[in-house]
Amino acid sequence: MGRSSKDKRDIYYRLAKEEGWRARSAFKLLQLDEEYHLFQGVSRAVDLCAAPGSWSQVLSRKLKGDGTSNADVKIVAVDLQAMAPLPGVIQIQGDITKVSTAQEIIRHFEGQPADLVVCDGAPDVTGLHDIDEYIQAQLLLAALNITTHVLKKGGTFVAKIFRGKDVTLLYSQLRIFFPDVTCAKPRSSRNSSIEAFVVCRNYSPPEGYVPNMSNPLLDHCYDVDFNQLGGPNRVIVPFLACGDLSAYDSDRTYPLQLEPGKEYTYVPPTQPPIHPPYEEACFLKKHNLLAKESTAQPQQPAAPDEPPQLQEEGASHTCEAELVNALEELST
Amino acid sequence: MREPARDRISHPSAAMETELLLAPITALEIVGDHLMAGEGPNITIYPLEPDAIQSPRCFKQALHNDNIHGIKEQQKLAPEAKEATTLAVFGGKSLAVIEFSLQNSTIKLAELFPSCELHDWIWDLQWLEGSTETPPSCVALALGHNSVALYxxxxxxxxxxxxxxxKCILYSAHLVGSRWDSLVLVAGTVFNQLVIWCAADPADDTGRVRPRGRISGHHGVIFSICYLESKGILASASDDRSLRLWGVGNLRVLPDHIPCFLVCYxxxxxxxxxxxxxxxxxxIGEDSACLVWSYQGEIVRSFKGHKGRGLRAVAVHESRGCVFTGGADSGIRCWHFKGPGTNGSSLLQLNFPSPQxxxxxxxxKLVGAGHVLLATDAGAVYLFDLTSKAWTLVLEDAAYRSYSLLEVSELAGGDVLCAMGNISGQVKLFLLRHPAQAKDLQLFEEKVHRLSWSSRPGQDLHTRSLFVSGSAGVLLWLEVSCHPLSAVTVVVKRCFLLPPCKHRWHTCTAFLPQGDLLLCGDRRGSLMLFACRSPLDSEQEKASGRGDFGDSVSVTVHDGPGLDFPIRGEGLPTEGPVSLIFGLHGKTGVTSVACHRDFVYSTGRDGCYRQLQVVGRQLRVLRKQKPCKGLEWLEGLRFGSDGSTRVLGFHAGCFVLWDASSNETLLSVPCGGGHRSWSYTRSLSAETFAYVRSRDVVVHHSKDMPNGQRALKESLHGRELTCVCRLGTLRTSRQDLVSVFATGSEDNMVNILAFEARFRTLTQLTAIGDHISSVRALAVVERSSAIQQEAGSTSSVLFSAGGRAQIECYCVRLSPDHGSSSGVLCRLVHLASHRLDEQWDRMKNRHKLVKMDPETRYMSIAVLASPEDAELPGPLVFLAAACSDGSVRLFLLLEHSQKLWLxxxxxxxxxxxxKVxxxxxxxxxxxxxxYLASAATDGGIAFWDITATVDCATEAIKAEVREMKPLALGTPVFTIQAHSCGVNSLHVQERASGHFLVASGSDDGSIHICVIDVNAESLANQGTTGGAGIRVLRKFSRLCAHAAHVTGVRLLHPDYLLSVSVDQRLTLWCLGEDSLSFVCSKFCHVADVAALECWESGQHGWRSVVCGQGLEVLWCKV
Incomplete structure (x- = not known):
């Protein structure tokens, strides 16, 4: 398959590249906004787990516009990893489970709480659904916890959620802090994906609730009355599909020529990943330096009448030299 | 002993029960002489002894709604005191304690403490010794947010x-120590670090314990940690694809800098x-490999055999030298890592180059298992004795310099008949015993292209047939006899002509069992049959005369062909094939042909082997099989007496012996590739493979079965299952009911599986590997004849469709078979294939072009009922397909021309x-x-009246129209907006009232029901205009029926609906006039549920199959 193949299979991947978004997920926030008008009256927004920064890009373009009229708009992006800089976005490389991070956010807002907190963070999926869903839930709860420190009463919290076996436990948890919780799926999110977004509006923590980061928020458990494991009573929040029906369909495969007269040209990704975990392994693989099973070496038959021939020795030396060169290249 | 996972529900009259679950193997642990496996929430026990009877195996559901991720045995205080072993089983947030006992070879699993749920994820568990602070039966738990609990x-x-x-989320944790006061936790954090701390250390003012040490170095999160006390080494496995070994000593006192001993990529x-x-x-890793490393960082052994994406669990029995691996493919395998080199195999270089x-x-060429015969470019033939390791010169002939062919055939009594061919058209025949008596025949004027030996059924033991290819496609059949006391006699039997092509010579030959037809494959990839006996044969053979080739060999020449030797020029009295399939194996050629049981098999360098049948002297392809990815050159098949099929071939530079039944590599010899000369033989206990490399000969010899691996549990699919479809239910000769169904998967495979309800076993009957991309949809239509039904067998047409716009179609015949373990015999015939982008694959300069068309995937397919038309020769099979490019397509199966017509x-x-x-x-x-109902990602369902299109195609068939452009299906007669989001499941059912019930489930978690009335009469009069024919009588929705995509809905007679969702709930609903009422729900252990199939089984009972990340068979009764 050529490099254009992904452009055909994933229209939003292609559009993101063509429109200069760092990831296709930018469209998800745009479509969520179409439905919920998330950005109305927002001047302080926080993007948690921001890397590679596509949601920050959306916040920046939507809230700041051309940058002249909305000088008081502040956007803070938080991530553990380094992120390429974005104009108009204040970046914090920090951990969302730390009070210091919450304090830093508030400091950037000059002591004011945020109007909107968004989080598009997802773990590196392992492929085992129970583990992936658990870790995603913990990420969401950590985001919720820091949100309780920085969000103003009545504010909005938007986060990615995996709709798996225990999603009702998360819904019941969110309902404690937000009277209005809905599950939204933008049209740019694939039908086959378990990903969806919770849009939690009108932040109203329980009376007397003191935000606390010394202990993590833990997910709820099933109970016998209101949120049953196998019964009819479950906490399922209303669902809303977001985005215009006339928008591109993320599940549809499109021809490369989208409109007559518009020639297709391949566009490389806007922001390739910075130091992914597999970087070194890929380098080694590319240079054939991964360890391999040692293969059996031919034995010389001890023929009675002939002396065994000498083995050539050159091969092992060149191999070693290659290894040294490659490792040098790696370390620089 | 079996303990079915019962889950009775409060509803008085409804019940759902899991009958079988196949899930990724997420835990393995060795306890005594048994292997404990965590398969979903179940714990299953397998004996370690290969000889022990494996079924009925013992299993028990240990956890409720969590998967088992670990099993820990409690160390006994006095080993002899008790027969029973106590096991802690944990996974997710759950934990249970089970007693495992063995009495008179009967295994028993009993629940000591039932499954209970904690507040956080359990990453590891350690049994603790009782002490003053800790009561007996206490465990330490490593929890998800870097805490340790005493439980x-x-x-x-x-x-x-x-x-x-x-404070952070962990990805792994490992507890060390058996006493609370000395317990150490090594935690793999989300920050790519290992944090080492002791539970009993004093806490700071916030009540938290300070870590004793931190290890950084990995570039990704850490998935697994292991500590070996005797060496003081800690190992970590990571997202960065490496494993690292750290010198941590006793873990309690840590140096400032912890040294990294080894980084293994x-x-x-x-x-x-x-x-x-x-x-x-x-x-073990995501690459499905299990690697055994030395402490020097070298890979000692590498085991591959599991399908698809990754191994999930590993257990090692070091003294037995075996590793057990559990895969995401739900299979369990055992591998032996001890033993010399690659398990009793040796590589011997024969040291041919020598001044002598x-x-x-x-x-x-290997001669028996003990000798190697070698022809050199100097025209010399040598023999090497593998026992005495000595070379002998057999003969030397300058005429066979630089180009020579050599083929050997072993005769009864140990004689070896050799044939050589050269560039000037000569063939030399000799007995290895008497090379001096070699005879040369001048058969052609030009190069001999190919020689092959075959033995004809019914031929006497001292006679062999030799086939010689000359130029211009001439294939000469010689019968060579060498009776012990007389000289070699050669009879020219016939002269055949191969079909015209560039490289016009044969590559392989075999006689059919009746001896009347010769099966032949050629360099162009064609397969053909030649008639060996014409009606006049018997008389002609008597009248055969003799001719003289030169020298003094007595050569009998058949009068019939009327040939003059050497053969030259055109106008020869040659015979063409009686049956020909041109270019079957592509331009790289056929490599072998064989007859086995009632079938013919061929292999080719197109990476495929084919099963064929000879019907009325004509070859007919039944199916094509690709043994494994990357095995591009197939060279031959070997059929075992146990029904196994082994494939010989080349995978890049390696010679590979592949077991097609168990899907594993039995042998892999890095010889440099298949272009060189090679030879392979297998005797009862050893395999020998000889090849030419670097001007020498190397012999690979392996005793016993290579690898010595075995499957404790067969695997299902390498990746997630996407679809399931029932093929039929049979009654076996043992009167057991066996349900057969097909499953499709993202691993590009379709499996045909038999489920036996009484013993609850699932057996794979066959696998289909024709898809080049993922399989997403299956559809079936039954076509059993009355005779078949009488005999208790079924016949159906199965369609599979998926990525790269590919559809495959098969005829599946199922019949009772008492010989096999499943009790069912499944015969598969490939009927047709279709690809939308077929032309693209045929384009020659496609690497320079950009393929503009969308890469369409088929999302769903459905077979339509055949139109009733007396003039049609048989039923017509129409197939509707839902396509990712936004279209609905209609296909017709043309069985005669083996085509699917759009x-x-x-x-x-x-x-x-x-959906469609x-x-x-x-x-x-x-x-x-x-009519058709089709549903798209916008939540709408469209209804189509396709009668006119079906009629039009039927007329075209009757008129025998060959070519036709696809018709326009037009616009639907009616659409409803059933959901707000994509429709993931759809089922239409006719009611007794004549109305149709349309049930659909969506991504938005809702279920929609709509009752429609189809007024066929009014439409018939007015043609196809307007939507007047379909009328919605009632419709209603159940919002929030599930918490995620509803990926399966089935209407069950009389008034029930079964739905399943990615939220892992299978729910039974009762259909009311305008609502769905909840009956009961069951937690389903298959993650990412993709499909549901149901069929009636017994009174008010349904059997259902749920598939996704695994497969669950359930029984549901109302």
Whole structure:
């Protein structure tokens, strides 16, 4: 398959590249906004787990516009990893489970709480659904916890959620802090994906609730009355599909020529990943330096009448030299 | 002993029960002489002894709604005191304690403390010794947010929980120590670090414990940790695809800088787990490989055999030298890692180059298991004795210099008949015993292209047939006899002519069992049959005369062909094939042909082997099989007496012996590739493979079975299952009911599986590997004849469709078979294939072009009822397909020409079409009207009247129209907006009232029901205009029926609906006039549920199959 193949299979991947978004997920926030008008009256927004920064890009373009009229708009992006800089976005490389991070956010807002907190963070999926869903839930709860420190009463919290076996436990948890919780799926999110977004509006923590980061928020458990494991009573929040029906369909495969007269040209990704975990392994693989099973070496038959021939020795030396060169290249 | 997973529900009259579950193997642990496996929530026990009877195996559901991720045995205080072993089983947030006992070879699993749920994820568990602070039966638990809990199993409560200063989510944790006061936790944090801390250390003012040490170095999160106390080494496996070994000593006193002993990069993908042994390190990964490392960082052994994406669990029995691996494919395998080199195999270089020997090796042939015959480019033939390791010169002939062919055939009594061919058309025949009596025949004027020996059924033991290819496609058949006391006699039997092509010579020959037909494959990839006996044969053979080739060999020449030797020029009295399939194996040629049982098999360098049948002297391809990815050159098949099929071939530079039944590599010899001369033989206990390399000959010899691996549990699919479809239910000769169904998967395979309800076993009957991309949809239509039904067998047409716009079609015949373990015999015939982008694959300069068309995927397919037309020779099979490019397509199966014809299409939806279903309605006058329901990602369902299109295609068939452009399917007669989001499931059912019930489930978690009335009569009169024919009587929705995509809905007679969702709930609903009422729900252990199939089984009972990340068979009764 050529490099254009992904452009055909994933229209939003292609559009993101063509429109200069760092990831296709930018469209998800745009479509969520179409439905919920998330950005109305927002001047302080926080993007948690921001890397590679596509949601920050959306916040920046939507809230700041051309940058002249909305000088008081502040956007803070938080991530553990380094992120390429974005104009108009204040970046914090920090951990969302730390009070210091919450304090830093508030400091950037000059002591004011945020109007909107968004989080598009997802773990590196392992492929085992129970583990992936658990870790995603913990990420969401950590985001919720820091949100309780920085969000103003009545504010909005938007986060990615995996709709798996225990999603009702998360819904019941969110309902404690937000009277209005809905599950939204933008049209740019694939039908086959378990990903969806919770849009939690009108932040109203329980009376007397003191935000606390010394202990993590833990997910709820099933109970016998209101949120049953196998019964009819479950906490399922209303669902809303977001985005215009006339928008591109993320599940549809499109021809490369989208409109007559518009020639297709391949566009490389806007922001390739910075130091992914597999970087070194890929380098080694590319240079054939991964360890391999040692293969059996031919034995010389001890023929009675002939002396065994000498083995050539050159091969092992060149191999070693290659290894040294490659490792040098790696370390620089 | 069996303990079915019962889950009775409060509803008085409804019940759902799991009958079988196949899930990723997420835990393995060796306890005594048994292997404990965690398969979903179940614990299953397998004996370690290969000889022990494996079924009925023992299993028990240990956890409720969590998967088992770990099993820990409680160390006995007095080993002899008790027969029973106590096991802690944990996974997710759950924990249970089970007693495992063995009495008179009967295994018993009993629940000591039932499954209970904690507040956080359990990453690891350690049994603790009783002491003053800790009561007996206490365990330490490493929890998800870097805390350690002291848990009392008896009281079922947490006595104490200690947190670490480092607060974060963990990806792995490993507890060391058996006493609370000395317990150490090594935690793999989300920050790619290992944090080491002791639970009993004093806490700071916030109540948290300070870590004793931190280890950084990995570039990704850590998935597995292992500690070996005797060496003081800690191992970690990571997302960065490496495993690292650290010198940590006793873990309690840590140096400031913890040294990294070893960084091992060897996995092609992420490393999931690591185990430290005394002499080895074992790791498993996402690349489905299990690697055994030395402490020097070298890979000692590498095991591959699991399908698809990754191994999930590993257990090692070091003293037995075996590793057990559990895969995401739900299979369990055992591998032996001890033993010399690659398990009793040896590689011997024969040291041919020597001043005493002439030339360099060109052709190598194994003679028996003990000798190697070699022809050199100097025209010399040498024999090497593998026992005495000595070379002997057999003969030398300058005429066979630089180009020579050599083929050998072993005769009864140990004689070896050799044939050589050269560039000037000569063939030399000799007995290896008497090379001096070699005879040369001048058969052609030009090069001899190919020689092959075959033995003809019924021929006497001292006679062999030799086939010689000359130029211009002449294939000469010689019968060579060498009776012990007389000289070699050669009879020219016949002269055949190969079909015209560039490289016009044969590559392989075999006689059919009756001896009347010769099967032949050629260099062009064609397969053909030649008649060996014409009606006049018997007389002619008597009248055969003799001719003289020169020298003094007595050569009998057949009068019939009327040949003059050497053969030259045109106008020869040659015979063409009686049956020919041109270019079957592509331009790289056929490599072998064989007859086995009632079938013919061929292999080719197109990476495929084919099963064929000879019907009325004609070859007919039944199916094509690709043994494994990357095995591009197949060279031959070997059929075992146990029914196994082994494939010989070349995978890049390696010679590979592949077991097609168990899907594993039995042997892999890095010889440099298949272009060289090679030879392979197998005797009862040893395999020998000889090849020419670097002007020498190397012999690979292996005793016993290579690898010595075995499957404790067969695997299902390598990746997630996407679809399931029932093929039929049979009654076996043992009167057991066996349900057969097909499953499709993202691993590009379709499996045909038999489920036996009484013993609850699932057996794979066959696998289909024709898809080049993922399989997403299956559809079936039954076509059993009355005779078949009488005999208790079924016949059906199965369609599979998926990525790269590919559809495959098969005829599946199922019949009772008492010989096999499943009790069912499944015969598969490939009927047709279709690809939308077929032309693209045929384009020659495609690497320079950009393929503009969308890469369409088929999302769903449905077979329509055949139109009733007396003039048709048989039923017509129409197939509707939902396509990702926004179209609905209609195909017709043309069985005779083995084609699928694209009849019509419509791009009405303009969105990815997710589901399609067909239904028909009888009319008084015209037979049937055909309808389609199609649903897309926008939540709409469209209804189509396709009667006119079906009629049009039927007329074309009757008129025998060959070519036709696809018709326009037009616009639907009616659309409803059933959901707000994509429709993931759809089922249409006719009611007794004549109305149709349309049930659909969506991504938005809702279920929609709509009752429609189809007025076929009114439509029949007015043609196809307007939507007047379909009328919605009622419709209603159940919002929030599930918490995620509803991926399966089935209407069950009389008034029930079964739905399943990605939220892992299978729910039974009762259909009311305008609502769905909840009956009961069951937690389903298959993650990412993709499909549901149901069929009636018994009174008010349904059997259902749910598939996704695994497969679950359930029984549901109302």
């Amino acid at each position: 009392d199993c008896v009281g079922q409560r947490i006595l104490q929980e200690v947190h670490c200063q480092e 060897g996995h092609q993908s992420r490393v999931w787990s690591v185990r430290l042994l005394n002499d080895y390190v074992v790791s 020997r002439k030339g360099s090796p060109r052709v190598v 009849v019509a299409e419509s791009f009405h939806h303009q969105r990815c079409v997710l 279903q067909g239904f028909t309605c009888k009319t008084a006058d015209r037979g049937r009207r055909h």
